[in-house]
Amino acid sequence: MIRQFLLVAALALPVAGEGGGTLRLCLRSEPRSLHPLEAAEESSETVRYLTAGVLVRINRQTQRAEPELARSWKITDGGRRITFQLREGIQFSDGSPFGAQDVVYTFAELASDELRSPAADAFRTAPGRVSAKALSEASVTILLPAPVAGLERLFDAVAILPRAGRSLDRSVLGPFRISQHQPGSFILLERNPHYWKKDSSGRKLPYLDAVRLDIQQNREIEMLRFRRGEIHMINKLDPELFERLAAEEPGSAFNAGPSMEPEQMWFNQANGSPLPEYKRAWFGSRNFRNAISHSIRRQDLARIAFLGRAAAAAGPVSEANQYWFNRQLKPRQHDPKLAKRLLVSDGFRWQGSKLVDRGGHPVQFSIITNSGNKTRAKMAALIQQDLGEIGIDVRITPLDFPSLIERISRTFQYDACLLGLVNVDLDPNGQMNVWLSSSGNHQWNPNQKSPATAWEAEIDHLMRSQAATLDPERRKKHFDKVQRIVWEQEPFLYLVYKNALAAAAPSLRNFKPVAMFPQGFWNADQIVVSSTVAQSRR
Amino acid sequence: MTIAPLVRRVVSLPLLWLLAGFLGTTLIRFAPGFAVDERELDARLTADSVASIRQERAHQTNPVAYYLSFTGGLLSGDLGVSRTLGRPVRELLRDRIPVTARLAGWGLLGAWGVALAAALAPVAWPGYGLRTVTSLAGGLILSIPAAVVALIFLHGNWPREAAAAVVLFPRLHNYCSRTIDHVQALPHVLLARAKGARPVSVLLRHILAPALPQLIALAGVSLSMALGVCIPLEVLCDVPGIGQLAWQSAMGRDLPVLVSLTLLTAAVTMTANLAADLTLFALGKRT
Numbered sequence: 045m046i047r048q049f050l051l052v053a054a055l056a057l058p059v060a061g062e063g064g065g066t067l068r069l070c071l072r073s074e075p076r077s078l079h080p081l082e083a084a085e086e087s088s089e090t091v092r093y094l095t096a097g098v099l100v101r102i103n104r105q106t107q108r109a110e111p112e113l114a115r116s117w118k119i120t121d122g123g124r125r126i127t128f129q130l131r132e133g134i135q136f137s138d139g140s141p142f143g144a145q146d147v148v149y150t151f152a153e154l155a156s157d158e159l160r161s162p163a164a165d166a167f168r169t170a171p172g173r174v175s176a177k178a179l180s181e182a183s184v185t186i187l188l189p190a191p192v193a194g195l196e197r198l199f200d201a202v203a204i205l206p207r208a209g210r211s212l213d214r215s216v217l218g219p220f221r222i223s224q225h226q227p228g229s230f231i232l233l234e235r236n237p238h239y240w241k242k243d244s245s246g247r248k249l250p251y252l253d254a255v256r257l258d259i260q261q262n263r264e265i266e267m268l269r270f271r272r273g274e275i276h277m278i279n280k281l282d283p284e285l286f287e288r289l290a291a292e293e294p295g296s297a298f299n300a301g302p303s304m305e306p307e308q309m310w311f312n313q314a315n316g317s318p319l320p321e322y323k324r325a326w327f328g329s330r331n332f333r334n335a336i337s338h339s340i341r342r343q344d345l346a347r348i349a350f351l352g353r354a355a356a357a358a359g360p361v362s363e364a365n366q367y368w369f370n371r372q373l374k375p376r377q378h379d380p381k382l383a384k385r386l387l388v389s390d391g392f393r394w395q396g397s398k399l400v401d402r403g404g405h406p407v408q409f410s411i412i413t414n415s416g417n418k419t420r421a422k423m424a425a426l427i428q429q430d431l432g433e434i435g436i437d438v439r440i441t442p443l444d445f446p447s448l449i450e451r452i453s454r455t456f457q458y459d460a461c462l463l464g465l466v467n468v469d470l471d472p473n474g475q476m477n478v479w480l481s482s483s484g485n486h487q488w489n490p491n492q493k494s495p496a497t498a499w500e501a502e503i504d505h506l507m508r509s510q511a512a513t514l515d516p517e518r519r520k521k522h523f524d525k526v527q528r529i530v531w532e533q534e535p536f537l538y539l540v541y542k543n544a545l546a547a548a549a550p551s552l553r554n555f556k557p558v559a560m561f562p563q564g565f566w567n568a569d570q571i572v573v574s575s576t577v578a579q580s581r582r
Numbered sequence: 583m584t585i586a587p588l589v590r591r592v593v594s595l596p597l598l599w600l601l602a603g604f605l606g607t608t609l610i611r612f613a614p615g616f617a618v619d620e621r622e623l624d625a626r627l628t629a630d631s632v633a634s635i636r637q638e639r640a641h642q643t644n645p646v647a648y649y650l651s652f653t654g655g656l657l658s659g660d661l662g663v664s665r666t667l668g669r670p671v672r673e674l675l676r677d678r679i680p681v682t683a684r685l686a687g688w689g690l691l692g693a694w695g696v697a698l699a700a701a702l703a704p705v706a707w708p709g710y711g712l713r714t715v716t717s718l719a720g721g722l723i724l725s726i727p728a729a730v731v732a733l734i735f736l737h738g739n740w741p742r743e744a745a746a747a748v749v750l751f752p753r754l755h756n757y758c759s760r761t762i763d764h765v766q767a768l769p770h771v772l773l774a775r776a777k778g779a780r781p782v783s784v785l786l787r788h789i790l791a792p793a794l795p796q797l798i799a800l801a802g803v804s805l806s807m808a809l810g811v812c813i814p815l816e817v818l819c820d821v822p823g824i825g826q827l828a829w830q831s832a833m834g835r836d837l838p839v840l841v842s843l844t845l846l847t848a849a850v851t852m853t854a855n856l857a858a859d860l861t862l863f864a865l866g867k868r869t
Contacts, residue, residue: 076668084621160634162626227669227677228822262820265736272739446615446835453622468626477625484632485625 064253065573067552069277069565070260070269074228080203081154082161086561087259093562094233094255096203097217099128099147100196104558104566107366107470109196113142113204113217113240123191123514130182135238136206136215144178149207151176151186162468163201167192169511193511193519194471219250219569231257241569250569267547270296276552276573279563281545283353283419289547298564300544300557302355304362304470307345307423309411309462309537313489315496317456322405327459333534334376335386340430341378346540349422353545357538359527360478364541364559365470368520370527375538380434387434399435408437409459412451415442423539424462452487461487464542468561472510472523479507479526488535499533551575588863595856599848604649606844607837611645616835619665638665642837652841662838666830671842674827679846682823685815686808689746694804696747697754701762705785716755724752728811732818742819749811754804761796765789795862802858806851 075087083092099114111117114128134142154164155173167174172189179185192198206215214221219241220233233255241249258275260266267285269275271292281289281297290297311327312319319327326332342356355363356375363369391402399407411427413420421442428438441458443451451458465487468474477483481492481500495501503526510522530536546557546564553572557564565571610616619635621627627635642648655662661671700716723731728749735745765771771788779788809825816825824843831839 074667076666084624084627160627160631162624165626165628165631168628168630227667227674228826259822260820262818264733265820268737444615444833445620446613446618446833448615449618449620449622450615453618465623465625474626477627477629483625484629485623 064251065575066254066256067252067277067565067568067571067573068256068258068275069279070266070275071231071257072261072263074259075231078222078225080205081150081159081163083163083201083203084161090257090562091222091231091233092201092203093218094220094565094568095216095218095222095236097134097142098200098202098204099130100199102197102200102470102560104560104562105556107560109200114199117196119195119514121187121191123193123195124188125185126188126195127179127183127185130184131240132182134217134240136210136217137221137236137238138206138210138215139238140206140210140215142204142217143181144184145181145207146204147184147186148176148178150202150205153205154202163203166198166201166473191512191514192473193514194473194516197469197471220252220255223254228259230259233257239569243570251572252568255565255568270547270549273549276549277555277564278547279557279565281547283349283351283542283545286353286545286547287351295550296547298546298548298555298557299353300546300559300563302362302364302541303544303559304364304467304541305464306357306360306362306467306541307354307420307462307464307539308357309427309460309539310488310535311409311460312452312456312458313496313535314456315489315492319456319459322401322403323409323459326401326407326409329390330533331386331390332392333537335383335390335434336431336436337376337534337537338379338383338386339434339436340376340427340537340539342375342539343378344430345423345426348426349419350540350542353543354540355543357541359531359538360467360475360536361527362467362541362559364544365467367516368470368472368523370524372524373527373531378430383434394435397435398437406437407435408439410439410441411460411462412441412443412448412458413462414445414448416444419542420462420464427462453484453490470560472507472519472526476507476511479503497533499529500535503529549573585863588859591859592856595852599845599852600653602848603653603841603845604645607649607652607841608645610835610837610840611642611648613835616837617643618835620834648837649841652838656845661842664831664836664839666834666836666839671838674839675824675842675846678823678827681821682809682812682816682825685743685746685821685823686805686812688741688743689750689811690804690808692744692747693750693754694801696751697758700751700755701758702785702790705762705766705789706781708781713759716759720752720755720759723748724756728814729818732815736819742815742821745815745819746808746811749815750804750808753807754800757800758797761793761800762789765793768792795865798858798861798865799855802854805854806847809847809850 071087071090073087075091076085077083077088078091080092080096083089097113099112100109100117101112103110113131113134115131116129118127120127130144136142151174153159154167155175167188169188169192170190174186174188176184176186204217216236219236219239221236222231223234224232235250235253239249243249263282263285266278270278286297311333313327346352346354346356358373358375359370361369387399392399392407401407411424413424424440428440431438452461477485480486481495481504484490489496495504506522506526510519513519544557544559544563548555548564551574553574554567554570555564556567558566617639621635622632652662659672663670664674667674704713704716731745731749735742766789771784774784774788812823812825813828815821816823817829827839828843831843
């Protein structure tokens with residue numbers, strides 16, 4: 045009787061009244077660095093997200109910048125200077141006070157020449173260094189070498205460090221701090237007892253006692269452990285595993301819609317590539333690229349390769365990016381007749397069922413992709429089949445990742461590549477190195493001394509213009525035009541945006557997955573693991 | 583019997599060991615994709631940062647120069663820093679060797695126990711068709727790839743050590759039973775049987791003793807087999823041991839880790855084989 049009463053009482057507790065519990069989830073690799081300023085890959089960034097305090101946080105649901113450790117900010121000097129008013133009374137996890145000197149120290153570290161990370165490079169927009177100066181104990185001003193549009197958003201990735209002389213491991217400002225690290229096995233984060241945030245009822249956050257991050261590379265095992273109740277959450281679930289879970293435990297499978305991660309294909313147009321002239325002519329032709337694009341059934345890629353858990357892509361920005369997505373662009377439709385017309389206009393013709401070019405060369409090329417990715421392998425096979433229908437002979441060459449990178453960035457010994465290049469940043473400035481023709485990440489033709497084509501010159505101009513103006517509407521106009529040019533010219537053939545799929549145990553409360561990193565635990569300080577539900581599940 | 587060949591072998595071992603490390607270095611250096619780093623594809627990094635990342639590997643491009651500097655560091659216990667995991671290789675090995683040692687050790691123990699029992703049981707109790715049963719079982723398990731065994735144990739949530747034993751068993755059983763069968767056919771065994779010696783006595787006195795040198799040699803080789811088996815098991819079952827490290831490092835062309843692992847594996851194999859030879863020498867039965 046007493047036990048029954050206790051059970052009913054436990055279930056009746058409101059979310060805010062619950063507390064404690066250890067959230068268990070997996071990292072897909074060992075973090076390369078636990079230093080928050082060095083974080084560059086997903087595992088390190090996950091630890092940083094959960095442990096670090098930042099001045100400004102991008103709300104993952106609204107995608108807007110919100111005050112965090114900074115109460116407010118003001119951008120002046122045409123976008124070169126930002127002055128923060130800091131919250132007062134905040135303490136690091138070791139109980140020491142947080143103040144302007146910590147911010148100054150952080151930016152001195154960030155400006156170090158030895159530091160090579162995305163967080164540091166975001167401030168290296170021009171020659172010169174970023175510098176910070178404390179105006180008072182609760183006010184700090186940061187000066188950049190050149191104006192940056194959308195400046196406040198950069199601070200979402202800058203973890204505030206404790207001033208010199210204090211332990212980086214023990215002094216954090218985020219909801220959790222590292223308590224134990226068993227390399228190759230797990231990282232245990234414990235609740236920061238001095239975390240400054242409170243919920244609407246005045247209760248201190250985070251609710252969780254701890255977060256255990258198990259290092260688990262194998263996704264099948266991750267799912268197996270989820271089913272056994274050993275972990276509570278899976279981020280970035282494969283469509284196949286998602287479908288299986290949705291069939292078995294529909295309440296545990298979550299689909300947050302299209303993610304920010306496109307699957308794309310491009311042809312090698314690199315100046316120094318060893319390709320024969322006729323192939324360079326094919327790949328350099330807009331008609332050829334558009335024809336290939338119109339021959340691919342994007343809907344089938346989404347339906348078959350991703351089991352319906354993806355959306356056909358129109359361009360470099362996902363519809364999940366609420367502000368920057370150009371809504372006028374639509375994915376190219378499968379239209380083999382149009383594809384053939386475009387090819388004929390470029391002098392291609394058919395010999396029997398085979399397509400040949402003006403010089404009689406059969407149209408044949410290989411697509412390299414990374415091995416070990418089942419979904420991408422399926423996509424490649426479907427593309428091969430689609431292009432076969434218009435007489436193009438496609439060969440698929442899966443390569444391990446280092447070999448693939450070598451080919452697309454050093455030797456340029458490839459015809460076409462199928463890959464997913466992730467957009468981590470919502471802001472177009474995050475894509476600057478992809479679109480500028482002089483950049484090494486301008487994959488189809490990197491490191492150009494001067495733009496090879498007029499449309500690349502126009503993209504260069506538009507990207508620089510949007511970065512130089514602080515007016516969001518003008519920036520949007522410029523970047524919309526970039527998206528339009530990319531849609532027309534198709535240096536990248538955007539194929540699909542896979543959905544942000546996640547799994548969550550019924551014992552999780554306040555689980556609200558989003559498309560943006562870190563998807564399932566963006567609100568980790570408000571997540572609750574209900575022990576009552578967890579026990580009944582087991 | 584002379585000790586000279588054994589001394590020559592002991593003396594040549596360090597040279598062989600160093601040569602193995604150098605060959606490993608050269609192979610890795612010339613593997614496709616050696617000079618690249620995944621971080622180069624990160625569009626958030628500036629050209630200077632990408633250049634700096636590329637520069638990190640510049641000192642590894644000449645295999646001779648690199649190996650000389652590596653062996654110099656080796657003398658002071660410095661094995662370099664893993665480029666994929668960003669940690670000192672010495673720390674990585676220190677954390678992971680016990681994990682693999684436990685997996686391989688228990689796996690070997692289990693596999694040897696079962697393989698010996700399966701090879702000897704038909705001798706001790708002839709006429710029950712035990713040889714057929716054990717051979718069929720060994721053949722059947724041998725036909726299952728190690729990766730499949732790993733997955734079965736993973737889904738069953740059974741101990742990984744048992745999986746290692748299952749994978750190793752048929753390989754050891756094959757050699758053990760062939761050795762036992764060979765000795766069994768020798769004239770002195772036939773004579774003992776003709777004289778009416780009991781099967782257990784024949785087994786212990788006339789079969790096991792002459793088979794011991796081959797079995798000891800096999801014990802040395804089985805250690806290398808176990809290390810090989812650990813790679814798929816650790817990768818598929820996510821066991822943070824040396825096998826998993828080897829796989830990750832190979833995927834990332836992580837030269838310091840791979841050279842260290844090559845030297846470690848060579849050292850283990852050579853030591854095991856040397857120990858087997860010394861044991862045989864001590865027994866006075868070196869073939």
